[in-house]
Amino acid sequence: MINCTINNKPIRVEKNTTIIEACKNYGIYIPSLCNLDKICNFGTCRMCVVEVEKAKTLQAACVTAVQEGMVIKTNTLKVQKMRKVLYELLLSDHKQQCLSCSRNMTCELQALGRTLGIKESRFNNNESHRKSEVSISITRDMDKCILCRRCISLCNEVQGVGILHAQNRGFDTIISAADEFDLSQTDCIYCGQCTTVCPVGALMETDATEVVKQALNNPNIHTVVQVAPAIRVAIGEEFGYPAGTPVTGKLFSALRDLGFNDIFDTNFAADLTVIEEGTEFLGRIKNAILKGQNQLPMVTSCSPGWIKYCEHNFPDHLHHLSSCKSPHMMLGSLVKSYYANKINVDPRSMFVVSVMPCTAKKFEITRDEMSIDDLHNVDAVLTTRELAALIKEAGIDFTRLPESEADNPLGFSSGAADIFGVTGGVMEAALRTAYELITSRELPFDHLHLKQIEGFDPIKEASITITDPLPAFSYLNNQTLRIAVASGAKNAEVLMKQIKEGTSPYHFIEIMGCPGGCINGGGQPRSKDPLTAQKRLEGLFAEDHRKSIRKSHNNTFVNELYEAFLINPNSHVAHEFLHTHYVRRGKFNEFLND
Amino acid sequence: MLAERHQPCNGNLQINQQEVHKIIDLFDCKRSNLIQILHQLQNVYGFLPIEVLMQVSKKMDVPLSEVTGVVSFYSFFSTQPQGRHTIRVCLGTACYVRGGKKIIEKVQELLQVDLGGTTEDQRFTFEIARCIGACGLAPAVMIDNEVYRQVNSNKLKSILAKYE
Numbered sequence: 001m002i003n004c005t006i007n008n009k010p011i012r013v014e015k016n017t018t019i020i021e022a023c024k025n026y027g028i029y030i031p032s033l034c035n036l037d038k039i040c041n042f043g044t045c046r047m048c049v050v051e052v053e054k055a056k057t058l059q060a061a062c063v064t065a066v067q068e069g070m071v072i073k074t075n076t077l078k079v080q081k082m083r084k085v086l087y088e089l090l091l092s093d094h095k096q097q098c099l100s101c102s103r104n105m106t107c108e109l110q111a112l113g114r115t116l117g118i119k120e121s122r123f124n125n126n127e128s129h130r131k132s133e134v135s136i137s138i139t140r141d142m143d144k145c146i147l148c149r150r151c152i153s154l155c156n157e158v159q160g161v162g163i164l165h166a167q168n169r170g171f172d173t174i175i176s177a178a179d180e181f182d183l184s185q186t187d188c189i190y191c192g193q194c195t196t197v198c199p200v201g202a203l204m205e206t207d208a209t210e211v212v213k214q215a216l217n218n219p220n221i222h223t224v225v226q227v228a229p230a231i232r233v234a235i236g237e238e239f240g241y242p243a244g245t246p247v248t249g250k251l252f253s254a255l256r257d258l259g260f261n262d263i264f265d266t267n268f269a270a271d272l273t274v275i276e277e278g279t280e281f282l283g284r285i286k287n288a289i290l291k292g293q294n295q296l297p298m299v300t301s302c303s304p305g306w307i308k309y310c311e312h313n314f315p316d317h318l319h320h321l322s323s324c325k326s327p328h329m330m331l332g333s334l335v336k337s338y339y340a341n342k343i344n345v346d347p348r349s350m351f352v353v354s355v356m357p358c359t360a361k362k363f364e365i366t367r368d369e370m371s372i373d374d375l376h377n378v379d380a381v382l383t384t385r386e387l388a389a390l391i392k393e394a395g396i397d398f399t400r401l402p403e404s405e406a407d408n409p410l411g412f413s414s415g416a417a418d419i420f421g422v423t424g425g426v427m428e429a430a431l432r433t434a435y436e437l438i439t440s441r442e443l444p445f446d447h448l449h450l451k452q453i454e455g456f457d458p459i460k461e462a463s464i465t466i467t468d469p470l471p472a473f474s475y476l477n478n479q480t481l482r483i484a485v486a487s488g489a490k491n492a493e494v495l496m497k498q499i500k501e502g503t504s505p506y507h508f509i510e511i512m513g514c515p516g517g518c519i520n521g522g523g524q525p526r527s528k529d530p531l532t533a534q535k536r537l538e539g540l541f542a543e544d545h546r547k548s549i550r551k552s553h554n555n556t557f558v559n560e561l562y563e564a565f566l567i568n569p570n571s572h573v574a575h576e577f578l579h580t581h582y583v584r585r586g587k588f589n590e591f592l593n594d
Numbered sequence: 595m596l597a598e599r600h601q602p603c604n605g606n607l608q609i610n611q612q613e614v615h616k617i618i619d620l621f622d623c624k625r626s627n628l629i630q631i632l633h634q635l636q637n638v639y640g641f642l643p644i645e646v647l648m649q650v651s652k653k654m655d656v657p658l659s660e661v662t663g664v665v666s667f668y669s670f671f672s673t674q675p676q677g678r679h680t681i682r683v684c685l686g687t688a689c690y691v692r693g694g695k696k697i698i699e700k701v702q703e704l705l706q707v708d709l710g711g712t713t714e715d716q717r718f719t720f721e722i723a724r725c726i727g728a729c730g731l732a733p734a735v736m737i738d739n740e741v742y743r744q745v746n747s748n749k750l751k752s753i754l755a756k757y758e
Binding site for chain 2: 156161162163164165166167168169176177178179186587588
């Protein structure tokens with residue numbers, strides 16, 4: 001432990017604690033626009049300067065470790081004055097379109113100005129102009145960028161994708177892809193993690209609210225909406241609820257008030273995914289044991305960011321990916337076929353909107369494989385943040401909405417579907433069904449939870465030994481199924497490298513592109529509280545426990561769908577509507593033209 | 595929704611792959627040697643085309659954006675082909691007050707080339723220098739490794755004529 005004095009108070013901290021951390025623990029606020037706990041500590045914004053006795057200059061609190069006997073002052077006139085000057089310098093190169101900026105009122109730069117009591121801005125009229133870009137998923141307005149480099153940390157250190165870096169020097173500095181390429185030219189996976197940490201309006205999801213409003217206001221269009229599992233425990237944050245509060249019933253009511261004709265639930269398709277993916281897995285393991293075919297481990301395919309990562313970095317191992325479309329694509333596909341036929345509406349006059357915690361889904365819906373007869377399965381993707389903005393714009397008082405249910409036949413779901421939104425959830429949901437199909441017994445764990453794959457460890461693993469299976473699965477007797485779960489592209493890479501080297505010990509792997517899974521997706525409400533992910537996780541498990549049916553194969557609407565339309569899991573019809581294939585891209589998209 | 599076309603950054607990855615790898619291996623393929631490796635590659639190719647940087651990124655497992663970040667930060671790296679000769683007009687304080695700017699205008703007029711650019715016939719690349727340490731000779735011009743003293747617009751034409 002180390003003793004120091006902060007603002008005349010004696011304080012004891014662990015060795016290697018930075019001044020900013022020490023202050024935080026003792027309730028002293030130090031402003032910063034770049035520092036992110038344990039993630040970003042470049043010390044670029046300099047807003048955190050403090051006075052340290054005997055130091056020649058002011059010190060940046062986020063990169064200076066507390067030393068024994070250090071005397072620190074965080075609130076002297078000198079510090080206040082310096083912070084104001086630094087702030088004015090940041091403003092001098094910032095496109096100040098605050099009133100028409102999407103981050104108005106949620107901008108950290110704006111909020112800091114208020115905190116610092118900024119009353120003047122002396123260095124204007126000398127802005128640099130940098131190349132901006134509207135990609136399919138992410139919009140980069142680089143004239144608003146304050147070069148804090150948080151996005152670089154997320155893209156490189158957390159996700160390991162390495163798309164964004166500082167290019168050029170001095171006033172020409174721009175945070176961008178290599179050589180100022182557009183994101184679409186690179187191996188960007190559109191995970192959108194950069195948009196969740198940008199302190200200003202420089203990195204945003206690409207807007208889809210306008211096309212959705214056009215559709216909603218066109219009487220000739222039949223609008224259908226679906227919401228991903230992770231939305232229901234996060235969107236409440238935008239309306240003042242504590243993180244992780246499930247607001248499922250109000251969410252459906254809000255969508256109805258917005259004017260959508262049908263309110264469906266991606267959860268339904270999650271149950272369907274369990275059946276399709278589980279069946280596919282059993283088929284693969286049977287072929288491996290009885291015919292020696294090597295398509296194991298099978299890897300889940302719900303996360304479009306992860307899929308794109310795999311296509312760029314492991315183009316020769318795409319056969320390990322499950323051929324299942326992601327749940328919302330399955331639902332969109334069914335809406336424009338089975339459901340359109342059922343209600344006798346021309347699918348060409350339908351507009352399907354998915355509300356997703358994800359920016360990569362905006363890219364996913366444009367993939368050629370995701371259309372049938374030139375008709376996109378899904379027409380627009382709104383992020384959680386965008387839907388909240390639409391609800392506010394429509395003047396809907398979310399907190400006073402009544403609870404309601406999603407519409408049938410594509411809105412009912414089991415508890416297994418809710419946990420699709422969190423790392424480990426897809427695997428647990430699949431096992432609840434697969435184990436019971438194989439043995440006719442329930443998954444033998446407390447409350448059906450496989451504790452080893454819960455939580456936020458980078459890579460989690462578990463094994464289950466099958467004993468006394470049904471006669472049809474006798475080849476699985478005494479076989480041990482080994483499974484692994486990873487979230488975040490960087491952790492996924494570890495498991496994929498094992499596959500590439502032929503050393504993977506697993507049969508089934510779940511991967512989600514964002515750290516922690518969809519609850520922490522690139523389209524979710526921004527939060528700097530490190531406990532937010534845990535609270536959203538708990539919210540999803542609460543939803544799971546609330547349901548009377550907690551296993552996908554007990555979803556009667558899913559079973560009816562098979563009887564009426566899909567015939568059997570993995571049938572020819574199921575393949576046509578619910579399965580897909582992947583594209584070899586390569587690190588520099590070099591295989592795209594092959 | 596508009597479909598987006600995904601085009602490769604630049605197609606040909608086969609360019610001199612073995613040669614690039616050889617240079618990288620000279621420096622043990624170490625990330626901390628990235629600047630030396632880029633230097634060596636520039637010596638070989640005259641500049642650093644994106645295809646070469648892609649090879650570096652792939653072989654060294656360093657993101658391409660980081661490689662181009664380094665290349666674009668340092669002014670002695672160039673991603674454009676360079677002329678056979680490089681003219682550097684000194685604009686350090688002494689050369690500046692002794693008429694360096696006029697020399698720049700004259701070079702631009704004679705060679706029809708912008709600052710930082712290369713003539714169409716690939717003869718000259720034109721740059722400015724911030725003091726080459728020859729203040730006593732101001733205004734000074736450096737062509738490749740040769741320094742010319744007290745240059746004026748009249749002398750310039752005959753100096754340039756020496757270079758093919």
